[in-house]
Amino acid sequence: xxxxxxxxxxxxxxxxxxxxxxxxxxxxxxxxxxxxxxxxxxxxxxxxxxxxxxxxxxxxxxxxxxxxxxxxxxxxxxxxxxxxxxxxxxxxxxxxxxxxxxxxxxxxxxxxxxxxxxxxxxxxxxxxxxxxxxxxxxxxxxxxxxxx
Numbered sequence: 001x002x003x004x005x006x007x008x009x010x011x012x013x014x015x016x017x018x019x020x021x022x023x024x025x026x027x028x029x030x031x032x033x034x035x036x037x038x039x040x041x042x043x044x045x046x047x048x049x050x051x052x053x054x055x056x057x058x059x060x061x062x063x064x065x066x067x068x069x070x071x072x073x074x075x076x077x078x079x080x081x082x083x084x085x086x087x088x089x090x091x092x093x094x095x096x097x098x099x100x101x102x103x104x105x106x107x108x109x110x111x112x113x114x115x116x117x118x119x120x121x122x123x124x125x126x127x128x129x130x131x132x133x134x135x136x137x138x139x140x141x142x143x144x145x146x147x148x
Contacts, residue, residue, distance in 0.1 A: 024107040024116055025137045025146065027098060028123065029130040034069045034086055037103060037128070041084070045122045049073045049084055057145055059092050066092045081108040085146075094145050098135075106146060 030037055038049040049071040056065040071084040083106045087094045095101065105123075110116065116134060123132035137143050 022108070023137065023146075024110045025135045026105040026107070026116075026120065026123070026132055027101040027135045028103040028105065028132045029100060030102050030126075030128050031130075032128050034071070034084070034103070038071050038084060040126050040128065041123065044126050045119065047073050047082065049082070055085060055094075055148055057089070057094070059145075064091070066090050068094050079109050082106075083108075095140055095142050097141050104135075104146075 028037070032040065035051070038051075041047065042049055050073065052070050052072045054067040055070045056067055059066050066089040068089040069086040073082040074080065075082075085094060085104045085106060087098065087101050087103060093099055094104065105119075107116075107119075120132055120134065123129055137146060140146075
């Protein structure tokens with residue numbers, strides 16, 4: 001995340017918040033529980049998702065935090081981080097405008113488009129995955145929920 005100073009017409013300084021959305025986002029629809037999906041992804045793509053602490057988000061100003069299950073895998077050589085996130089949490093959705101999506105894979109420091117296509121092909125070969133598709137995070141209304 002970064003803040004950018006913008007000058008307006010009357011020499012006023014205004015700070016504009018622009019979230020850093022430098023990651024690849026893949027939406028997955030699957031009836032599997034999160035741990036079974038991770039097991040199948042690990043086998044299909046020969047990676048090693050490991051469960052980490054749940055992602056707590058304050059979705060309403062007065063409410064309790066909502067918790068989303070989260071798994072992590074890191075490629076040390078390239079410092080690429082993969083996160084599998086459940087879209088449905090304890091009391092709401094991570095990305096409410098995409099309620100039909102069950103999971104998201106968020107990839108930081110991903111290298112190229114060819115690898116993304118290979119990942120999507122591998123995910124779509126898992127019989128229990130209905131669909132896996134790349135999503136442009138800039139177009140999401142609740143993109144701030146993906147910054148952690």
